[in-house]
Amino acid sequence: MAMGRVLTVLAVVAIGAGAWYVFQCLEAPKAPKLNLEEWWGPNELKGKVDTSIRPFRVQFDQAMVQDLKTRLKNHRPFTPPLEGVGFEYGFNSKAIDPWVQYWADKYNFTAREKFLNQFPQFKTNIQGLDIHFIRVTPMVPQGVKVVPILLMHGWPGSVREFYEAIPLLTQQRAGYDFVFDVVVPSLPGYGFSDPAVRPGLAAPQAAVIFRNLMHRLGFTKYYIQGGDWGALIASSLSTLFPDEVLGHHTNMAVVQSGCNYVKLFVGSFIPSLVVDSHLVDRMYPLSNWVAYVLEEFGYFHLQATKPDTIGTALNDSPSGLLAYIVEKFSTWTRLEHRSRADGGLEFRFTKDQLIDNLMLYWSSKSITTSMRFYAENMSKKNLALRMDEIKTPVPTWALQAKNELFYQPPSFLRTKYTNLLNATVLEDGGHFFAFELPQLFADDVFKAVKAFREWHTKKAKTEL
Numbered sequence: 001m002a003m004g005r006v007l008t009v010l011a012v013v014a015i016g017a018g019a020w021y022v023f024q025c026l027e028a029p030k031a032p033k034l035n036l037e038e039w040w041g042p043n044e045l046k047g048k049v050d051t052s053i054r055p056f057r058v059q060f061d062q063a064m065v066q067d068l069k070t071r072l073k074n075h076r077p078f079t080p081p082l083e084g085v086g087f088e089y090g091f092n093s094k095a096i097d098p099w100v101q102y103w104a105d106k107y108n109f110t111a112r113e114k115f116l117n118q119f120p121q122f123k124t125n126i127q128g129l130d131i132h133f134i135r136v137t138p139m140v141p142q143g144v145k146v147v148p149i150l151l152m153h154g155w156p157g158s159v160r161e162f163y164e165a166i167p168l169l170t171q172q173r174a175g176y177d178f179v180f181d182v183v184v185p186s187l188p189g190y191g192f193s194d195p196a197v198r199p200g201l202a203a204p205q206a207a208v209i210f211r212n213l214m215h216r217l218g219f220t221k222y223y224i225q226g227g228d229w230g231a232l233i234a235s236s237l238s239t240l241f242p243d244e245v246l247g248h249h250t251n252m253a254v255v256q257s258g259c260n261y262v263k264l265f266v267g268s269f270i271p272s273l274v275v276d277s278h279l280v281d282r283m284y285p286l287s288n289w290v291a292y293v294l295e296e297f298g299y300f301h302l303q304a305t306k307p308d309t310i311g312t313a314l315n316d317s318p319s320g321l322l323a324y325i326v327e328k329f330s331t332w333t334r335l336e337h338r339s340r341a342d343g344g345l346e347f348r349f350t351k352d353q354l355i356d357n358l359m360l361y362w363s364s365k366s367i368t369t370s371m372r373f374y375a376e377n378m379s380k381k382n383l384a385l386r387m388d389e390i391k392t393p394v395p396t397w398a399l400q401a402k403n404e405l406f407y408q409p410p411s412f413l414r415t416k417y418t419n420l421l422n423a424t425v426l427e428d429g430g431h432f433f434a435f436e437l438p439q440l441f442a443d444d445v446f447k448a449v450k451a452f453r454e455w456h457t458k459k460a461k462t463e464l
């Protein structure tokens, strides 16, 4: 082809991309009006459920524990791993035995049940589903304000991720005139929260359920925090209820809009256009990112398409569930631990901590319904809401750990969060941030909420 024609083609592509960029970035859709009473439970129970708030306790009953131990001990021999590999092919089967033995013989079910019941827990029926949550209200001296915060977990986590952080958030600290009233729900279909009985419950619908939970507890204005699916639900809450959410803290800040993909692509040629030089390696080269997604996101595609098939196996085999879930605590904490024979699992977590999390899936038989969340969120109907493109004025604060699955610079996040107050960039930490580094997590949440409160005070003053 002649040089002239190449240039013409390039010019047309550039103009086309430019026009598309302008169209995508300037034309923002409006927030949808979701049905705030949509019924997710069995139809015959409509209007007949008890909506009181009932105390709840985790119970590892003897029959369940006995059955679990029998299954753990009777597994068929694991297929030996290939020579010289770590976790590249998945959970290294040489590393499974100590975990399975620990779960069957050393994990103290009585003590762990007691541990899991250290905070007050409740269930209440919202839109046909019994929703489980932890609620810790601190006792404080006069002059200290107690402010509500909703903490949301994701997959394959649970409310367990927040156990170390809860006492830090409910304790007064120097330099702050407030402390948190903490509400930590299990996502619908996770742990002890009921699953929907029909399709359609994705992140925006979960946001409606949690908003209704906060109203049931008497909170019409509150702060929110989330990671993983919890981050997506927090994002939906900020988008759907900007007048209720006082501030939004996220440890997985991503805005997946066409506009940001264009910027990401442009940045692959000239990174300095989109990201500070010291953070370039969190985004580029793009080929690393593509390879990473292909190598590590098979589970996502599987769960977004056939959750019930894989769920049949995982719900039946505790060692299978262990391999499937615990593997994620290796690579999502440090990708480089993939090459270790033990997956580096005990780098920041103990066996008890990770098995507590497994118990919340096993004892409630919730693995299949937890994975369906992927299918719901990837449904055409949900994606058509274009939630990531809708702007929200809710003051937002991102905590960006070194080993989080994705990194986006503030300019990307501001396309949605017009009042992004700050992004804390850390050189440590991974995906399960609150679980891994509870002190840093609590410190950042306090800082963020202080900034949200100052922002509201200033705004009220300028509006007078």
Ligand SMILES: *[C@@H]1O[C@H](CO)[C@@H](O)[C@H](O)[C@H]1NC(C)=O
Residues within 6 Å of the ligand: 108, 110, 111, 114
């Ligand atoms: C398990 O924990 C319970 C309650 O904390 C304790 O009484 C018991 O001695 C423990 N069992 C073992 C085998 O350590």
Ligand SMILES: *[C@@H]1O[C@H](CO)[C@@H](O)[C@H](O)[C@H]1NC(C)=O
Residues within 6 Å of the ligand: 202, 203, 204, 232, 256, 377, 378, 382, 383, 385, 386, 387, 388
């Ligand atoms: C989940 O769905 C929302 C639309 O409601 C979309 O914006 C978001 O990118 C989806 N996220 C994932 C991780 O699938």
Ligand SMILES: *[C@@H]1O[C@H](CO)[C@@H](O)[C@H](O)[C@H]1NC(C)=O
Residues within 6 Å of the ligand: 422, 423, 424, 425, 447, 451
């Ligand atoms: C905002 O984040 C930056 C970078 O992490 C940090 O240096 C700065 O102290 C933060 N600002 C506030 C008010 O915390």
